[in-house]
Amino acid sequence: MTAAGRAGAGSRRATLLVLPAVVPVVVVVGAALTSAVLLSLGLTPLVGRPELSLDAWRATELGTSIRLSLAIAAGATAVATVVGLCLALAVTAGARRSRLLATLSSLTIPVPHLVGAAAMGLLLADAGFLPRLLGIAPADWPALVGGRWWIAVGAEYAWKESAFIALVVAGVLSSRVASYTETAALLGAGRWARFRHVTLPLAAPALGASAAVSFVYTLGSYEVAALLGRPSPEPLPVLAVRLFTSIDLAARPQAAAVAVTTSALGLVAVLVSLRSLRRLAAEQ
């Protein structure tokens, strides 16, 4: 067999190996998005004649929901990034207590967001555990659950995602940071200078990537906002699910329009963060 022939056979074999995973992904993702777009344009109604229309896009209050969803995702991700970085630094610092912190952090990972939401409800409601701990009467406690600022929703995402960000960043830091900081310390760099010029640049790519994953996840996640949020205004996933499960079949195209909007926002967020991560890599 010639070298080119062998390469061809290898490439065919590799393609055959990857197809069982690629085919279902392409079919499901492609069919779901196509179907959602067609439904939102009125081309595949469950009852009645297909007719191209933008009614579903005009009927829903998309603007408010988009702003709300972006604000929740941005706020929760910002807190999760700061806490996650602190956790990663504490876990990789090498002290005796960092083992315990690492275990606590990794135990948070398999907790489903839904369970996290139930726990945050028991913690932050006006008769919850935190006001009891602080000795504040239910009447004086601010409405964190179902209140104006979506505090309980943001807190749940920040809590779960900080552990995820810490896991990713600690993985990078534990393998590389020790030798660099030792060298910097030997060269006379102070604590802050070592953090600013050694640790932070090393952690930045993983921190940025995991923060982007958190942001996109939070943007498209339903259950936490549905359980701990207020009835109105609604974030995009809550709006979509309510419209989709309503008995009014005419609301389904509107639900599809919300789903398409959320997917597009997630895609834009990923592309923007990929671009800035690439720029970051080029600068270093």
Next chain:
Amino acid sequence: MSAPLLVSRLGSRLGRGALAFWLVLPLVPLLLWAAADRWSAPALLPQAWGTTGLAEARAAGAGAAAVRSAVLGTAVAVLATPLGALAGRALTSGALRAPGLVFAVLLSPLVLPPFAVALGLDVLLLRLRVPAEVGLVLLLTVAAIPYTTVVMRAAYAAHDRHHDEEARLLGASAWRVVRSVHLPLLAPAVAGAAFLAFLVGWSDYVVTLLVGGGRLVTLPLLVGAAASATGNDAQVAVLALSAVLPPVALLVVIGSIGRRARR
């Protein structure tokens, strides 16, 4: 010890304490409520301990729901793990055309909100008369493929191909190489990938809600239903804990597999 060093030691201890508090605090009321019969405000601890929550959770059908969740998680793990392993092997073989594009396609379910995919596909599944259970397993398997692919790709990238060549030279068949060389060496990664895939099926809420139409009651659906009602905090806590403890136990088992493999 100098004063600045003492301050920095104290600061780091306080910081660690605050971080541990942040991680643990949300789980404390969950544990307390699960064993509380009566716990009215403003008492810091329950006034009466007991198993009311457990009894209520069992009456709500927690047992059958947990079995359904376990079956769903297992089905997703059984399907998504080998698919991710095959893809991970192909992606690291160096023989695949456009590996970057293929990897991006396999990761695409991570970018798209699960509710959007479920909502789009639900209409199609209804039209094609696909049973809800089949559609659900298909959707969640696709949602799990990114995780299994990432884990298995990393494992195959670190895998030393010389072991395979030696085994082949000694006369082992291709299948024998997979069984006697790949599986033992990659066992921790396979276990990790399967765990993540299981978690996707076990803890899914919104896809089951949309595709199952409320008729397929898994453990997360019970947690959601209980948590959106009021005055049943003990039941919510028991249901939530029973959704967390099996994966945590699995994680411990998988950690021990990893340690044994490294030895």
